[in-house]
Every structure is written in C-alpha cells, then in structure tokens.
Amino acid sequence: MTKYTIVPATVKRLARQVIDIEKEALNLSHKSLDEQFIKAVDVIANCKGRVVVLGIGKSGIIGRKISATLASTGTPSFFVHPVEALHGDLGMITPGDVILAISFSGQTEEIDKILPSLERRKLTIISMTGHPHSKLALMSDIHLTVHIAREACPYNLAPTASTTATLAVGDALAICLMKIKHFEKRDFAQFHPGGSLGKLLTQQVKDVMRTGKNNPTVGQTATVKDALFVMTQTGAAGACSVVDKKGKLLGYFTDGDLRRILQTGANVINKKITEVMTKNPYHILDTVPAIDAAKMIHQTRVDNLPVLDKTGKVVGIIDEKDLIEFLAMLDKK
Numbered sequence: 001m002t003k004y005t006i007v008p009a010t011v012k013r014l015a016r017q018v019i020d021i022e023k024e025a026l027n028l029s030h031k032s033l034d035e036q037f038i039k040a041v042d043v044i045a046n047c048k049g050r051v052v053v054l055g056i057g058k059s060g061i062i063g064r065k066i067s068a069t070l071a072s073t074g075t076p077s078f079f080v081h082p083v084e085a086l087h088g089d090l091g092m093i094t095p096g097d098v099i100l101a102i103s104f105s106g107q108t109e110e111i112d113k114i115l116p117s118l119e120r121r122k123l124t125i126i127s128m129t130g131h132p133h134s135k136l137a138l139m140s141d142i143h144l145t146v147h148i149a150r151e152a153c154p155y156n157l158a159p160t161a162s163t164t165a166t167l168a169v170g171d172a173l174a175i176c177l178m179k180i181k182h183f184e185k186r187d188f189a190q191f192h193p194g195g196s197l198g199k200l201l202t203q204q205v206k207d208v209m210r211t212g213k214n215n216p217t218v219g220q221t222a223t224v225k226d227a228l229f230v231m232t233q234t235g236a237a238g239a240c241s242v243v244d245k246k247g248k249l250l251g252y253f254t255d256g257d258l259r260r261i262l263q264t265g266a267n268v269i270n271k272k273i274t275e276v277m278t279k280n281p282y283h284i285l286d287t288v289p290a291i292d293a294a295k296m297i298h299q300t301r302v303d304n305l306p307v308l309d310k311t312g313k314v315v316g317i318i319d320e321k322d323l324i325e326f327l328a329m330l331d332k333k
Helices: 008-032 035-045 058-072 109-120 161-180 185-191 196-202 224-234 255-262 290-300 320-332
Strands: 051-054 077-080 098-102 124-129 142-145 217-219 239-243 249-254 304-308 314-319
Touching: 008 161, 035 124, 035 142, 035 161, 051 058, 058 077, 058 098, 058 161, 098 109, 109 124, 124 161, 217 224, 224 239, 224 255, 239 304, 239 314, 249 255, 249 304, 290 304, 290 320, 314 320
Parallel strands: 051 077, 051 098, 098 124, 124 142, 217 239
Antiparallel strands: 239 249, 304 314
8 A cells, every 4th residue: 555655744735735726716716697697596496396406426425515595595496316217207397397407517418418408498597607508507597606616626637626616606696585574583593493503493482491499589578698598599590580479570680780789888688678679670582582582691791580470470591501502402402
C-alpha cells in the first residue's frame, strides 16, 4: 500500500484554492440572478402540482437535495431519475407539475430523450445549466444559468464549483418560495416531527414547565418568610408566584427582589408578600411554544416565568434551566 507524504502547508494552500474558486462561482451566480429566476419563482409558487426534479450523475445528487429542500419548506417536490423516466416513471408526472431539469452541460442525453414527451404534455420546463445555448436550455420555458469561471478540480473536470453553485441557486429558489408562501416555523415543525428542531417547535410550555409540588406559590396573606420557605422546599430557582383564593396571579417574588430590599437595610422577613412582590410581572401562557418561552426569558433578562392557563390561573413555573435541559434531552434523542 502506497504511503503518501502530507505537507500541511501545501494541503492548506490547495484547500483554500478550492474554496476560493467555489466562492467565485457563488459570486457569479449571485450576479446572474435575473428575470428568468423571478419567472421560475412565479411559476413554481403558482404551480397546482409538484416540482419534478430531473438530473443524472452529480447533477442528480444535487437535484435530490434541491427537491428535498423544496419539499421540506412548503413546495411539494420529488426527484425522478431520467433513465427510470424513460422506462415508466414518466407516469409519476401529472398535469400541473413543473419540471426542473438540471444538467451543467445542458447536453445530457437521457434528459434530452424525455423532453419531447414533457413538451407534448404541455408541462412548464425550467432548466439549470452552465450553457445558455445548450439543447436543454433552448428547449426550456425558463432557463437559469449557473455561472462559474472554472471547476475547482485542477483538470477542470470533476464537478465541484458547478455543483456548489447549482445547489446555491436551488436553495435560493426554495427559500424565496418559502417566504412567498409564508411558510412558518410551525409549518416546518409539522414537516420535521422526528427531528430535534421539530420537537422543539411543537412542544408547548406546559410540556416543559414545573408543576404541582415543584411550582412554588403562596397566598396573598403569606409573609416573606413563608415565601422563602416555599421557595426552598420546592427547589425552584429562587422565585414564587403570589396568587389569590382562586389561584390567579397577583404578583411574583424572586430572590433578586429580596436582595434589592435587603440592600436598603429594611427588615422584611415578617412583611406581607404583597407589600414587596412585583405586581404585573412578566408571565407566559401554558399553550405557548417552548421556543417562545426561551426567547421571552432571553429578551426580558429574567431567570424564570410564572405560567398561566387561559383563565389566568397559575399552573406552573418555567425556568431557563428547564429549557436548557429540555434542549439537551432532544439533542440526545
């Protein structure tokens, strides 16, 4: 077995050359976005069917990724291999579908063979090639040019810069469509129920909050001493909800409140909690997504929040530590 000598400086230089070439390809693609791209977005956004992506070889691999991104961001799409299409899979394509054919050369024989059939069925054909005068480009209704100066391969042969640029244009299509269709986080979660992100976006505050004995609450007749006892007993992160006889939120008391009062030299241990609590505190509903609770805690710079149900009754407390543990648990899964 051949033993190769690795020169670190040479490896770094070559790697940076590759990335520089691909960066240039992305810049060229950025500049090439024109009316054809806008037309493509318009056609796909108003398509009554699916986006059918075609490609072979490396273009097929990129095509599968673009199709997957479209499908997971609100634009129904699937991939068809051109060879399989020639042997029956054309039947998967139905009226109302839009074709997205990918071939950097624009001269892929297998795609060329199925174009007449697609035209006869009056399907809109969008192509992505690096050659605007190629057969595929000229036979398309809309053509997206993928501009590159050269491939990153030293022989200008292996698809490298061209696949990077093609994928970037495909991503641009998908995200433009996502925004136009108002595809939201909750929609994304519905399409990704098994992933950590999907679970995070679909979980509500009530799935994460502390309840029952772990939810420190005191009545309006309690003293500061009573509140401190409850906070210690429950092990909550230094906070306590103050509720009326119906369990509705009157105020909130934290160890931060206690420290601020003690700095004034006041003796508050036997004072009524209603005299020192924070009235109209930040709070959150139990049906709010957990991710929104995390944002609120971050934006308001508090450590925890009382959780209310729709009637205003205190049903729990949510702490930043709970959210961190929840994220860690999802990551392990």
